[in-house]
Amino acid sequence: MTETSDEELMLAFAQHDQNSFEQLYARHKDALYRYFRRHLSNESTCQELYQDLWMNIIKSKENYKVTAKFTTWMYTLAHNRLVDWYRRNKLETKSFESNTEESDTDGSIDWDPEDEFQTKRLSKHLKSAIEKLPFDQREVFLLHQEAMLSLPQIADMLEEGIEKIKSRYRYAINKLRSNLENLR
Amino acid sequence: MKNSIENLFQKGKTEKPPASLDNFILAQAKNSCDEKQSSASKSNRNKWLYSLSSAAVVVLSFSVIFNLQNENMQISDQPMMLEKPSIENNVDKEENDANFKRSAKKVINDPVPESPLVVTEAESVEVYEESVESQVPVAAGLSMQDNNRENNTSNNDETKSVATSQPKAITPAPKKAMDEASSKEEEQAPFIQAPKMTQSIEREIQQSDYSTQNDDSENLDKITVTGSRLMIEPISDDEDTFNSAKENKKELSFTQQLEQLGDLIKDKKFEEAKQMLKQLQKSYPYYDFSKYKKILD
Numbered sequence: 001m002t003e004t005s006d007e008e009l010m011l012a013f014a015q016h017d018q019n020s021f022e023q024l025y026a027r028h029k030d031a032l033y034r035y036f037r038r039h040l041s042n043e044s045t046c047q048e049l050y051q052d053l054w055m056n057i058i059k060s061k062e063n064y065k066v067t068a069k070f071t072t073w074m075y076t077l078a079h080n081r082l083v084d085w086y087r088r089n090k091l092e093t094k095s096f097e098s099n100t101e102e103s104d105t106d107g108s109i110d111w112d113p114e115d116e117f118q119t120k121r122l123s124k125h126l127k128s129a130i131e132k133l134p135f136d137q138r139e140v141f142l143l144h145q146e147a148m149l150s151l152p153q154i155a156d157m158l159e160e161g162i163e164k165i166k167s168r169y170r171y172a173i174n175k176l177r178s179n180l181e182n183l184r
Numbered sequence: 185m186k187n188s189i190e191n192l193f194q195k196g197k198t199e200k201p202p203a204s205l206d207n208f209i210l211a212q213a214k215n216s217c218d219e220k221q222s223s224a225s226k227s228n229r230n231k232w233l234y235s236l237s238s239a240a241v242v243v244l245s246f247s248v249i250f251n252l253q254n255e256n257m258q259i260s261d262q263p264m265m266l267e268k269p270s271i272e273n274n275v276d277k278e279e280n281d282a283n284f285k286r287s288a289k290k291v292i293n294d295p296v297p298e299s300p301l302v303v304t305e306a307e308s309v310e311v312y313e314e315s316v317e318s319q320v321p322v323a324a325g326l327s328m329q330d331n332n333r334e335n336n337t338s339n340n341d342e343t344k345s346v347a348t349s350q351p352k353a354i355t356p357a358p359k360k361a362m363d364e365a366s367s368k369e370e371e372q373a374p375f376i377q378a379p380k381m382t383q384s385i386e387r388e389i390q391q392s393d394y395s396t397q398n399d400d401s402e403n404l405d406k407i408t409v410t411g412s413r414l415m416i417e418p419i420s421d422d423e424d425t426f427n428s429a430k431e432n433k434k435e436l437s438f439t440q441q442l443e444q445l446g447d448l449i450k451d452k453k454f455e456e457a458k459q460m461l462k463q464l465q466k467s468y469p470y471y472d473f474s475k476y477k478k479i480l481d
Contacts, residue, residue: 016217022210033201047205054209058216123196126189145193176189 006070014061025054028071032078035146038130039082039138049085053078068156075147076157079139086135122180129179137172140165438468449479 004012004020006027012020032053036046056077064073130138143154151169155162436444441464448457461476 013213013217018214018217021213021217025206025210025213029206030197030200034197034199037199047202050201051205051209055212058209058213061216119192119195122192126192126196130193145190146197173189180189180192 007066010061010064010070011066014064021058024070028074031146031148032074035075035078035142036082038127038142038146039135040085041131045085049078049081053081056081069153071147072149072153072157075143075149079143079157091135125180126176129176132179133172133175137168137175140168141172141176144169438464438471445476449476454480 004023006024009020009024013024033046033050036050036053037043040046040049053074057074067073130141133141139158140151140154143149143157144151149157151165152162155165158165441460445457445460445464448454448460457476458480461473461480464471465473
């Protein structure tokens, strides 16, 4: 049995189908919440932006047209909302990119997935490392790992070149790896 | 053992939004759906209301137009309906008589039509000058003198065409006298019986000079105008000529009676004048008859 696509659910919700929205919300609520949570250290601000985004989706349901994947459209709205919040709070969204740490790109680290204690400890450090990433690199990493968007989709969404997006992603991985290795 | 950072990140995806936030968002979505459905139903209801009201307006306007047309048709029919009872019942006698007098005057004044006017003289038919003259209001002093009445008996059992007959039968009255008489006549009470038929006009003509008490049947003629034919017939013997004369006497207007009173005084018929004055005083108690009283005294 094929699963109903996000776009179909959104179109059904535009036709006042409450169940479609519940399905859509159940699919994407956690990832979206974590997207905001990784960007914002303040949980209340995270919840505020998260709520605003879903309200925006609900209001704009009648204007929704299937021009791209639903996740692309939803994370575009989330990105714009986040950038707007950053600008209001006069925070920097652009980071200076250097090639100094681009030597190792595989992003592999030594950890045992069966070791839950180690996994939790590393995961906690990873989250703090992500928060320390520059906005551009963090945005690309989260869109790729949380929203599960491909790098070309991210490039289209952010209206940037694909090489630039790839570069940002590599920077993000190398920084995270170096941070985790420093724990040892 | 080497594992990627991506795997570590996926292992750490444990955070979830609070349940209260989930409920709030889902409630908002539900409200939006309900509002839209209610607004949609309202818009549908408004559409029905609009269409129903417009249909009602159309029906009402058509009914109003239809009723107006019916009323117009009834109004156009009304003259025929109203005319008949007014004549038959003699309710508005004055108006009917005025109409009759106008038509009678027209008959007198109109030139002879192409189709010959036939004067039928039945058994005891007598065509008098006065019978035509008497169509002019019989105002005392203004009426045609009827001194030649006795000489105007004509032959019986003849039907004469007016076009071919000699002017002996009809002698036109002086125009001035006719005009004055007609103007006075219109102001005064009518004395001619209104016709009962719509297509013919009947009239009794009686000699107005009742002071002579000449109530012979000869003086009572019946003129019938049917189409272009003018029929002058005598009143049949069985009609009560005396009563009709009496009625005509009553029908004389006040001014005519005053003029007759003046004529009686001029003719030095004081007894008759006194009697007439008494009658007038009874009929018109508020009028000042002192002038006549002084003369008679």
